[in-house]
Amino acid sequence: MERRRKTINSALIAKLSSLNCKVLKDENLSKHTSFKIGGAADFFIEVPSALALKKCLEIFKSQDIFILGGGTNILFSDGGFRGIVLKLSGEFKKYSFDGTKLSCGAAAPLALVVKEAAQRKLSGLECCFGIPGSVGGAVFGNAGSANESISQVIESVEIYPYSNGRHCRQDLQSPNDAIVLDKSAINFQYRKSGIAAIIAKINFSLKNEVKNDILDLLSQSIEKRKKTQPINQPSAGCVFKNPVGFSAGKLIDEAGLKGKTIGGAQISEVHANFIVNQGGAKAEDVLRLIKIVKTEIKKKFNIDLEMEIVIA
Ligand SMILES: Cc1cc2nc3c(=O)[nH]c(=O)nc-3n(C[C@H](O)[C@H](O)[C@H](O)COP(=O)(O)OP(=O)(O)OC[C@H]3O[C@@H](n4cnc5c(N)ncnc54)[C@H](O)[C@@H]3O)c2cc1C
The missing domain is CATH 3.30.465.10 (Uridine Diphospho-n-acetylenolpyruvylglucosamine Reductase; domain 3)
Incomplete structure (x- = not known):
């Protein structure tokens, strides 16, 4: 069934503002994701409280809503999102x-x-x-x-x-x-x-039975990531889930796909399960790389890779 698209007129914006919601029209989603990719959302609403959230759900009950967290595991399309992207904030x-x-x-x-x-x-x-x-x-x-x-x-x-x-x-x-x-x-x-x-x-x-110094473990883990992941380039983390008994990154590496580039998107040289935005990458570039990886891994290893990142 086709959903009705509610126009957010000035009266509605005033109502949402009175609930301390921040309402942005045609907001570029690339600003809200670690990939720095994605077109505009019709509306982007920051919701600061449970009360405001309940009101929003009442107001937009027949709308398409996407809940956005930190935007670190997501690829929004170049066309953006037709509907409301809702982000929790405040309380x-x-x-x-x-x-x-x-x-x-x-x-x-x-x-x-x-x-x-x-x-x-x-x-x-x-x-x-x-x-x-x-x-x-x-x-x-x-x-x-x-x-x-x-x-x-x-x-x-x-x-x-x-x-x-x-x-x-x-x-x-x-x-x-x-x-x-x-x-x-x-x-x-x-x-x-x-x-x-x-x-x-x-x-x-949680538990308070720490054997090692947990703060040391934290800094060691961050140091390890700096060496093994392209953390200084925009990405959405691991693109694929690890198939049972395998490492997706290792399979992609063994398939010779490390460094493969389409447009502004590249299969990371540092970690093959990351696709990085080298600057100006389009969602379409990333999707084409994903398709190539899936096809090659199926052909070479007869394994179907499953997506870890969310595609919206
Ligand atoms: C450099 C880098 C390293 C990473 N390393 C790891 C790692 O080691 N392990 C790992 O698991 N992940 C890793 N990730 C991926 C990502 O950081 C995690 O998956 C993270 O938990 C996603 O949280 P987010 O708030 O950014 O979610 P988003 O990207 O905003 O959203 C992801 C999904 O969660 C949904 N969602 C978000 N918030 C809510 C909510 N409140 N209610 C309902 N649905 C919600 C969204 O609708 C979407 O479907 C990495 C990412 C990067 C960029």
């Missing part, structure tokens, strides 16, 4: 520790939270050392290292249930209040949570 950036418990707004920067946990000598979030983006984005994609992920220390997740798919389209019912999902109700898998809703808050249970 959603807050987090607090109570002993080994951590309660975290979805928009809190993961790197800050991880660092503060380390300073408090709390363990459990080591797998997220050096991962950019927001805590909500990390939970959505069950971010982590090769063998561990953030879900290990999650107790519960507070969500606003409304969406049905990768673009977080709303269903046609009125949005409900937040629901708290116990971890046991969430089917966390490798780089996947299956949560099709807005993640608003996350409760973690």
